[in-house]
Amino acid sequence: MTQVVPPDAERYVTDLHLPLxxxxxxxxxxxxAGFRSAVRSGRLTAxxxxxxxxxxxxxxxxxxxxxxxxxxxxxAEGFLxxxxxxxxxxAPLARxxxxxxxxxxxxxxxxxxxxxxxxxxxxxxxxxxxxxxFPRDRWLAAVRAALRTVPHEALAYPDPAGVPALRTELxxxxxxVRAAHADAGRVVIMNGVAHGLSALAGLLRAAGHxxxxxxxPTSVRQLPALAASGLRVxxxxxDRDGVDVDALAASGxxxxxxxxxxxxPTGVVLSACRRAELIAWSRTVDGLIxxxxxxxEFRYDREPVGCLQGVEPDRVVLLGSVSKSLAPALRLGWAVxxxxxxxxxxxxxxxxxxxSPVLEQHALAEFIRGGAYDRHLRTMRRRYRARRDALxxxxxxxxxxxxxxxxxxxxxxxxxxxxxxxxxxVVAAAGRAGVAxxxxxxxxxxxxxxxxxxxxxxxxxRLGEARLATAAELLGRAIAHGARG
Numbered sequence: 001m002t003q004v005v006p007p008d009a010e011r012y013v014t015d016l017h018l019p020l021x022x023x024x025x026x027x028x029x030x031x032x033a034g035f036r037s038a039v040r041s042g043r044l045t046a047x048x049x050x051x052x053x054x055x056x057x058x059x060x061x062x063x064x065x066x067x068x069x070x071x072x073x074x075x076a077e078g079f080l081x082x083x084x085x086x087x088x089x090x091a092p093l094a095r096x097x098x099x100x101x102x103x104x105x106x107x108x109x110x111x112x113x114x115x116x117x118x119x120x121x122x123x124x125x126x127x128x129x130x131x132x133x134f135p136r137d138r139w140l141a142a143v144r145a146a147l148r149t150v151p152h153e154a155l156a157y158p159d160p161a162g163v164p165a166l167r168t169e170l171x172x173x174x175x176x177v178r179a180a181h182a183d184a185g186r187v188v189i190m191n192g193v194a195h196g197l198s199a200l201a202g203l204l205r206a207a208g209h210x211x212x213x214x215x216x217p218t219s220v221r222q223l224p225a226l227a228a229s230g231l232r233v234x235x236x237x238x239d240r241d242g243v244d245v246d247a248l249a250a251s252g253x254x255x256x257x258x259x260x261x262x263x264x265p266t267g268v269v270l271s272a273c274r275r276a277e278l279i280a281w282s283r284t285v286d287g288l289i290x291x292x293x294x295x296x297e298f299r300y301d302r303e304p305v306g307c308l309q310g311v312e313p314d315r316v317v318l319l320g321s322v323s324k325s326l327a328p329a330l331r332l333g334w335a336v337x338x339x340x341x342x343x344x345x346x347x348x349x350x351x352x353x354x355x356s357p358v359l360e361q362h363a364l365a366e367f368i369r370g371g372a373y374d375r376h377l378r379t380m381r382r383r384y385r386a387r388r389d390a391l392x393x394x395x396x397x398x399x400x401x402x403x404x405x406x407x408x409x410x411x412x413x414x415x416x417x418x419x420x421x422x423x424x425x426v427v428a429a430a431g432r433a434g435v436a437x438x439x440x441x442x443x444x445x446x447x448x449x450x451x452x453x454x455x456x457x458x459x460x461x462r463l464g465e466a467r468l469a470t471a472a473e474l475l476g477r478a479i480a481h482g483a484r485g
Contacts (some may be wrong), residue, residue, distance in 0.1 A: 018030075018038075022427045028066045029073075030068040030190075032070040033077060035162065036077075046090050046091065046092050047089055047092065048089060049087050050087070050089065050091050056335040076383060076464050077466075077467065078091055079091055083137075083192055091132060108332075120435060121434035124391075124436055124460065125459055126265065126411075126412040127219070128461060130462050133379075135376050139326075141372075142370070142372065143359065143363045144360035146363045146365075150358075150359070154358060158354075159348075160355040162189025162344050163358060164362040167187040167334075169365045170182070170336075171183050172186050172336070174336060177297070178307045179307060180309050180310045180313075180336055182232065182318075182336045186338070188334065188335045188337060188342050188345040188346055188356070189333070189356050189361060190319075190321075190356070191333060192321045192328070192332070192337055193319045193323070197222055197290070199335075200341075200356060201225070201226050202348070203341070204231060205229050205230045208373055209254060209255055210231065210233070211231060211233075211234050211252060211254075212253060212257060213234045213236045213253040213256040214234070214235060214256070215243050215264075216235035216236055216237050216267030217238065217448075217452075218235075218447055219265070220442055236251060240268060241273065241451045242268050243263075245281050246279050249284075254280075255289075256286055256287070256289055258290070258308075259292045259294060260291060260308055261295075261296040261307070261409065262296065262303055264294065265412065266406070267405050267406015267408070267409070269408070270305075279315070280307070282312065283315065287315065288316075289308060289317070290316075290317050291307060291308045291309055291316050293307055293319060293322060294410065295324050295411060297325055297367065298392055298410055298411055300381065300384075300407070300408060313336075317335055317338070319335055320333060320336075325442070330360060331356075332361070384461055387460045387464070387465055387468055388407060390465035390466075391460045391468040391472060394469040395413070395458075397448075397472070397476075398473045398475065401416065401419075402416065402417055402418055403415070411460065411461040412458060412460065414456075414457055415456045415458055416453045416455045418479070423455065424439065426439070426456065429479070432478070435478070437457075437475070438456065438457045440457060443457070
């Protein structure tokens with residue numbers, strides 16, 4: 001049995017008794033499964049120090065490589081953390097199933113045939129990064145560096161547009177990585193993309209705009225805030241080339257919100273032809289393009305696509321944040337805007353909230369300046385690509401007839417369901433099987449919801465490859481056993 005250790009003692013387990021069937025093969029996978037089960041049951045608690053790979057291999061009479069592979073898989077999934085000088089431990093965020101926090105995506109609601117799980121075993125809700133991968137040590141180092149170097153005077157009320165050091169670093173980073181036309185004077189620090197959208201919507205209304213066009217389908221989370229500004233929200237269809245510019249021109253709107261690098265949720269990249277048409281539209285109507293660059297850093301199978309703002313910097317506002325690349329809790333984002341718009345955003349911040357927290361801005365500036373941000377993104381691209389491949393392959397294997405789209409970038413897949421499937425029933429059946437998924441119907445306007453093929457939007461950032469494969473298998477069973485109309 002696992003040792004019972006007093007709370008004030010060093011928690012170090014020397015006898016794990018992990019189940020191992022040598023005739024079944026895949027020993028590293030069995031060891032990893034044993035650890036997951038022990039964490040979920042509460043037998044191994046957060047902070048528990050585990051034996052070294054060499055010691056555990058000797059205890060279990062397996063090669064050290066088998067244990068190393070299991071530890072690496074569990075670390076990638078967020079169950080373990082390994083630090084030099086401190087060994088390998090159960091991750092601080094690892095919790096037993098019955099005490100897990102409620103999901104941040106789908107609300108717990110009764111399913112048609114019974115109550116849904118309050119906490120899904122497999123959360124494939126889109127738009128959520130792997131929070132266990134937040135680079136705590138590197139961020140702490142950046143915070144410490146900021147505290148050591150920031151002068152006392154910088155702790156006063158900040159420039160409402162943001163700390164100059166961060167605006168300068170972001171301008172350089174976005175020019176280098178996103179081909180933006182940026183300088184510190186065009187950059188305004190916001191509390192995330194949602195804050196930037198809300199502020200811009202208010203400025204558009206004050207400037208006499210009556211309507212804002214958005215893509216169809218689109219994220220439903222942003223619609224209430226846009227409508228609250230007083231603007232009429234106009235839905236413009238998206239096809240395989242991106243937003244339909246002819247439909248946009250017919251809408252009468254002179255401002256549009258687009259996601260050209262990786263359209264949410266379909267994953268379509270705005271084609272070169274449509275990019276040119278969209279820029280031409282903005283010049284013709286004296287309009288404004290709001291470019292949400294929400295996950296452009298995560299690309300896998302294609303060359304990087306420069307932002308629209310770099311092509312027409314005087315008619316495009318580029319919005320971005322670290323919510324997907326680092327963590328939403330930081331509430332750090334930016335707008336790269338034409339100088340007149342940037343100044344109006346600065347005045348808006350001065351009149352409403354006096355700007356963003358200073359120390360966090362200096363920490364992010366140091367994080368970018370020292371190269372930690374680039375290194376973190378490279379690590380996450382590799383991790384997310386492996387998870388994308390695992391989920392896409394498993395969907396193709398377990399959901400015959402499904403079409404997987406939007407795989408070249410981002411942290412979600414757009415999966416068109418096999419013919420005859422009822423999207424709502426699939427979502428409900430998956431929930432009963434413990435798999436939280438989002439249907440695409442709710443992201444479309446009422447006039448287009450029934451015309452499009454049924455589809456799911458599946459996030460893959462938060463789960464390891466093995467769990468993604470299991471989730472896809474359960475999803476396939478849910479479809480096969482009664483989720484068809």
